[in-house]
Amino acid sequence: MLHSIVEIMTPFLLAALGGLFTEKAGVLNIALEGLMLIGAFSAAAVAGTGGGLLPGTLSAVAVSGAVAYIYAHAALRLKANIFIAALAVNLLAIGGTQIAAHLIFGTKGVIEFEAFPSQPSVSLPLLQHIPLLGEFFTEHSLFVYAGFVLVPAFAWLLNSTPFGMYVKAAGLNSTALFARGISEQRTKVLAITISGITCGLAGASLAFNLGAYVPNITSGRGWIALVAIFLGYKRPYGIFIVAFLFAAAELIAQHAQGIVGAPSSLLLAFPFFITFIGMILFSALHSSLFKTTKK
Amino acid sequence: MHDTRPASTFFSIGIAITAALLVMIIALPLLSESPVKTLSAFLMGPFRNLFYFGNFLNRVGLYMIAGLAMVVAFQGGMFNLGGEGQVYAGALGTTMFLLSVPELYGPLGVTGAVIVAACTGGLISGLSGFLKMKWGTDELISSFLLSSSLVYTINYLVSGPLRNSKSYLLSTPEISYQFRLPQLLPPSHLNLSLLTALLLVGLAYKYLFHTSGGYELRMTGLNREFARYGGMPVERYYFIPMALSGALYGLAGGLYVLGTSFATLQGSTSGMGWNGIAIALIGRIHPLLLLPAAFIFTYLDFGAENAMIYADFTFEFGAVLQALVLFFVTARFSGFMRKKGGKNAALDS
Numbered sequence: 001m002l003h004s005i006v007e008i009m010t011p012f013l014l015a016a017l018g019g020l021f022t023e024k025a026g027v028l029n030i031a032l033e034g035l036m037l038i039g040a041f042s043a044a045a046v047a048g049t050g051g052g053l054l055p056g057t058l059s060a061v062a063v064s065g066a067v068a069y070i071y072a073h074a075a076l077r078l079k080a081n082i083f084i085a086a087l088a089v090n091l092l093a094i095g096g097t098q099i100a101a102h103l104i105f106g107t108k109g110v111i112e113f114e115a116f117p118s119q120p121s122v123s124l125p126l127l128q129h130i131p132l133l134g135e136f137f138t139e140h141s142l143f144v145y146a147g148f149v150l151v152p153a154f155a156w157l158l159n160s161t162p163f164g165m166y167v168k169a170a171g172l173n174s175t176a177l178f179a180r181g182i183s184e185q186r187t188k189v190l191a192i193t194i195s196g197i198t199c200g201l202a203g204a205s206l207a208f209n210l211g212a213y214v215p216n217i218t219s220g221r222g223w224i225a226l227v228a229i230f231l232g233y234k235r236p237y238g239i240f241i242v243a244f245l246f247a248a249a250e251l252i253a254q255h256a257q258g259i260v261g262a263p264s265s266l267l268l269a270f271p272f273f274i275t276f277i278g279m280i281l282f283s284a285l286h287s288s289l290f291k292t293t294k295k
Numbered sequence: 296m297h298d299t300r301p302a303s304t305f306f307s308i309g310i311a312i313t314a315a316l317l318v319m320i321i322a323l324p325l326l327s328e329s330p331v332k333t334l335s336a337f338l339m340g341p342f343r344n345l346f347y348f349g350n351f352l353n354r355v356g357l358y359m360i361a362g363l364a365m366v367v368a369f370q371g372g373m374f375n376l377g378g379e380g381q382v383y384a385g386a387l388g389t390t391m392f393l394l395s396v397p398e399l400y401g402p403l404g405v406t407g408a409v410i411v412a413a414c415t416g417g418l419i420s421g422l423s424g425f426l427k428m429k430w431g432t433d434e435l436i437s438s439f440l441l442s443s444s445l446v447y448t449i450n451y452l453v454s455g456p457l458r459n460s461k462s463y464l465l466s467t468p469e470i471s472y473q474f475r476l477p478q479l480l481p482p483s484h485l486n487l488s489l490l491t492a493l494l495l496v497g498l499a500y501k502y503l504f505h506t507s508g509g510y511e512l513r514m515t516g517l518n519r520e521f522a523r524y525g526g527m528p529v530e531r532y533y534f535i536p537m538a539l540s541g542a543l544y545g546l547a548g549g550l551y552v553l554g555t556s557f558a559t560l561q562g563s564t565s566g567m568g569w570n571g572i573a574i575a576l577i578g579r580i581h582p583l584l585l586l587p588a589a590f591i592f593t594y595l596d597f598g599a600e601n602a603m604i605y606a607d608f609t610f611e612f613g614a615v616l617q618a619l620v621l622f623f624v625t626a627r628f629s630g631f632m633r634k635k636g637g638k639n640a641a642l643d644s
Contacts, residue, residue, distance in 0.1 A: 030376075030435070074622065083374060083435065084576065088621035091569060095615035099326070220443060227436060263455060269447035276440040283430040 001251070002135040006144055007209070009247035011036070011202040011218075013147040015225035016232070016239045017154050018198025023229050024158060025191035026171030031071060031086035033222025034093030035196050039064040039203025041097040044213035045104060048113030053208065060207075061200035068196020072189040098215065109215065116211040143205035150198070155236040167191050219268065224275045231282050249274050308577060311623035312591055318619055319595065323602045333602045340598035349483020351597050353555060356489030357547050358596075359589040361571030362578060363492075363499050364543035369580040370503055371536025372516030373424065374435040378544045378568025380442025381416040383449050383559075385545030388415035389552045390559045391457070393470040401473030408474065409549055416545020417538045419445065424537025428530055434537060442568070453561045465561035476554035486554035493586075495543070500582040512536055544568065566613040570596065573620045592620065 015032050022029040039060040047056030067089065075085035098108045105111050122145065124137040136148075158164035169177040170187040177184050199222065206217055224246060232238030253270050256262065323337055324330030341351035361378060368375040375381075392411045393404055419441060426432035459468040476487040503509040515522040515532035523529045548564050556563055570592065578588030599612040 028433070028435070030439075084572070084621050084624075087376075087569070087572065088618040091614040091621070092618035095612070095618060099322075099615070102326075223436070223439060223443070227440070230433075230436075263451055265454065266448065266451040269444040269451070272440045272444035272447070276437060276444060279437055279440065280426060280430070280432060283426065283432040287430045 003138065003140075004251055005244060005247045006136055006140060008250055009243040010141075010144050010147050011206050011221050012225050012228055012246055013240060013243040014143070014150070014198045014202035014205065015195075015222055016228040016243060017147070017150050017236060018195035019226055019229050020154065020158070020234060020236065020239060021167055021191040021194045022188070023234055024164075024171050025167045025188045026174075027082055027188055027192060028226075029086060029192060029195050030083060030223075030226065031068070031089040032195065032199055032225050033218055033220065034086075034090035035064045035068055035199035036203040036206070036218045036222045036225075037093040037097060037216070038067055039200035040207040040217045041100065041203070041213060042200070043204035044111065044113070044207035045100075047208065048111070048116050048213070050115070053117050053119065056208070057201070057204045060204040061197050064200030064203065065193055065196040068199070069189065069193045072192035076185050076188055094216070101213070101215075111213040113212060118211070119208050141205065141208065143201060143208070146201060151236045151240050158236070220272055224271055227275045227279050231278060246271075246275070246278075308579070308624060311620065312577070312595075314623045315595060315616065315619040319599055319602075319616065322615075323599070327602070336604060337598040337602035340601035341594060345480060346483045347601075349480035349485035351593065352480075352489055353484045353486065354597060355589050355593045356492035357551055357555075357567065358570050358574055358593050359492040359585055360495055360543055360547040360550065361567045362574030362585050362589055362592075363495060363571075363582060364540045364547070365571045365575035366578065366580050366582055366585060367499060367503070367512075367543065368536050368540035369575060370516050371512045371532055371539075372519065373427075373533065373536045373540070375420055375423070375438050375537055375540040375544075376435050377420055377423065377438030377442030377445075377541070378571050379565065380445035380449075380568070381419050381541045381544035382548035382551075382564045382567045384419055384445055385412040385416045385548030386552045386556075386564050387449050387452070387457075387467070387548075387559045388412055388545070389549035390467050390470060393474050393552075394468060397471045399473075404471075404474045405476070405553060408553060409546065412545045412549025412552075413542040414545070416548065417542035420541020420544065421534060421538030424534040427537070428533035434533070438537070446565075449559070450561055453559055457559075459558070467559045469558045470552065474553065475557055476550075478554075484555045488550035488554040491550060495546070496582050496585055499543075503582060508535075544571065547571075566617070569617045570613075573617050573624070576624045577620065595620070 015036055019029050019032050042063040043056040043060035045056075046059040047053055051059070071085050071089050074080060075082040101111060102108050119141045121139040121141060123139050124145075127137040128134045130137075158167065166177060166180075166182050166187050167190075169180075169182075170184050170191070174184040177187065202221070202225075203218065206221075207213055210217070225243075228239055228242040228246060232240070232242040250271060253267060253274075257264065257267055319337060320334065323333050327333040341348050361382065364378060364381075365375065389408045389412045393399075393408050396404060396407075399407075420438060423432070423434040423438040423441065426437055427434040453467055454465040457467050459466055462468075479485045479487070479489070501509075503513060511522065511527045512532055512535060514525065515527060515529045516536070519529050519532075522532075544567075547567060551564055551567075552559060574585065574588050574592045577592055578584040578586075595616055596613065599616055603612055
C-alpha cells in the first residue's frame with residue numbers, strides 16, 4: 001500500500017517542488033502540465049530507442065528546462081502575459097508531442113518500444129528495516145529518492161541561501177531586489193527554468209514507470225502539482241504531505257474502481273474533481289482561520 | 296482600456312497572424328505527401344464552394360461567442376480557464392432538456408434550451424467566481440479543474456448512459472426537428488446562430504461600454520483598488536464577469552447543438568474554449584474588434600482542418616494553431632498583466 005503511494009506521489013512531488021520556486025518568485029506557473037508532458041516524451045523517445053535511462057532522463061531535463069527557459073524569456077522580456085504564454089506551452093506540448101511522435105515513430109498513439117530499459121529498484125540498506133516507514137525506502141526507482149532528497153534540499157535552498165532570498169524577494173518585494181542590484185527578471189527566469197527541470201524529471205519518471213509513451217501521459221498531473229503547492233502552504237515539507245495525500249486518494253480510487261466497477265473513462269475525471277474539492281476546502285479553511293479576505 | 300497607440304497594436308497583431316500563417320504554410324506541406332494540394336486546401340479552405348463557405352461562416356459565429364465569453368472575463372479582470380467544460384456542458388444541457396420535452400412547441404423549446412445552456416455554463420463558471428469572492432480561491436485554477444472533470448464526466452455520459460444505442464457514433468440521440476434552427480445556406484451548416492452571435496456582440500458592447508454595470512465591471516477589471524475607492528461594489532465583480540463568461544460559453548455549446556450537430560457528440564465542441572481565449576486576445580479584448588478577430592482565427596483554423604484531409608495523418612492541429620497564435624499575439628501584447636500582488640488581472644495599457 002505505502003509502497004504504491006510513494007511511487008504514485010513522485011511525479012506530483014517533483015513537479016510541485018519546481019513549481020514552488022516560481023510560486024515564491026511571484027509567478028503562477030500553469031505550464032507545469034505541458035513541461036511534464038514534453039519531458040515524458042523526450043525521456044521515452046531517447047530511452048526507448050536504445051539511449052538508456054540516464055541519457056533519457058538527461059534529455060527530458062534538458063528539453064523541458066529549455067522550453068521553460070524560452071517561455072519565461074518570451075513572457076518576461078517581451079512583457080507578454082505570462083499566463084497566455086504558459087497556456088501556449090501547454091497547447092504546444094499536446095500538438096508538438098503528437099507531431100514529433102508521428103515524425104519519429106510514425107504513430108500518434110501509444111508507442112511501445114521493443115527493448116525499453118527497465119529501471120533499477122533500489123532499497124536503502126538500514127532505513128528499509130524501520131517499522132511502518134520502511135516501505136518508503138524499499139525497492140523504489142531512483143526518482144523516488146530524488147524526490148526525497150529534493151524536499152530538504154529545496155527547503156534549504158529557499159530558506160538558507162542568498163539565491164532563495166532573491167527568489168522570495170522577486171515575489172514579495174522586487175524593489176528590495178533592485179536595491180541589491182539583482183535583476184528581478186533574471187531571477188524569475190531562473191525560477192521558471194528550475195520548474196522546467198523538475199518537470200522533466202517528473203515526466204521521465206512517468207515514462208519509465210510505464211516503459212512506453214502514451215499520449216497525454218500526464219493527464220492533469222501538472223495541474224494537480226500546481227494545486228499541491230498552495231495546499232502545501234508553499235513549503236517543501238507541506239508539498240510532500242499533500243502529494244502523499246493525493247497519491248493515497250488516487251490509489252483508493254483505483255481500488256474502488258475494481259470493487260464498485262466504476263467505468264475507467266469516468267475515473268479520468270476523479271483527480272481533477274478531488275483536487276478541485278481539496279482546493280475549495282483549503283481556501284475556505286484558510287480564510288476562516290486567518291480572517292484575511294484575499295483581495 | 297483603449298490602447299494609446301492603436302497603430303502599433305494592430306501592427307503587432309498583424310505580425311502575430313502572419314507568423315502563425317507562415318508556420319502553418321511551412322509545416323503543413325512537410326507533414327503531407329502532396330504539399331501543393333495541402334497548401335491550397337489550407338489557403339482556399341473556406342472559399343472552395345458555397346458549402347465550405349457556409350460551414351466557415353457558421354464556425355465564425357460560434358467562435359465569436361466563445362471569444363466574447365473571454366472578452367467579458369478579461370474586461371472584468373478575471374481569467375476563465377474552464378471554457379472547454381462550459382461549452383461542453385452547455386451543449387449537453389441543451390440536448391438533455393430538448394430530449395426530455397420532445398413534443399414541445401418549437402420556439403418555446405428553443406427559448407428554454409438557450410436559457411438552459413446559458414444557465415449551465417453560467418453556474419459552472421460562476422461557481423469559480425463565487426469561490427474567489429468568498430474565499431479567495433484562485434479562479435484560474437479552479438475553473439480549469441472543474442472544467443476538466445466535467446469534460447471527462449460528459450465524455451463518459453455520452454459514450455455510456457446517455458448514448459444513442461442505435462447510432463455507431465459516441466453521441467446522444469438527436470433532438471426533434473421543430474427545435475432545429477433555420478438553415479440559411481443548405482446544405483451547409485450555416486444557421487441562425489451566426490446572427491445570434493452578432494446580436495450577442497452588440498449586446499455585450501452595449502453592456503460593457505454604455506451601462507453603469509459595464510462601466511463598473513471594466514473599472515474593477517482595470518484596477519480593483521481604484522474602483523473600491525470610487526465606491527464601487529467591487530466584490531460582486533469577482534462573480535459577475537465569470538458568470539457572464541460561462542453563460543456565453545454555455546450558449547456557444549447550446550447553439551452548436553441547436554443549429555449544427557443536433558446532438559452532443561463526444562469531443563465535438565473540443566477546442567472551443569481555448570479558441571475563445573485566442574480570439575479574444577486577437578480582438579484586443581474589445582467586443583467590436585472581435586468581429587475581424589473571429590474571421591481571421593476561424594480562417595486559419597478552418598483552413599488547417601481542411602489541409603489535414605490531404606495530409607497523411609491528422610494531428611491536433613487545433614492545439615498547435617492555438618499555441619502559435621497565443622505565443623505570437625502575447626509576445627507584444629503588453630496590454631494587460633495579471634498583477635500578482637493584487638491577485639487580480641489588472642488591465643492597463
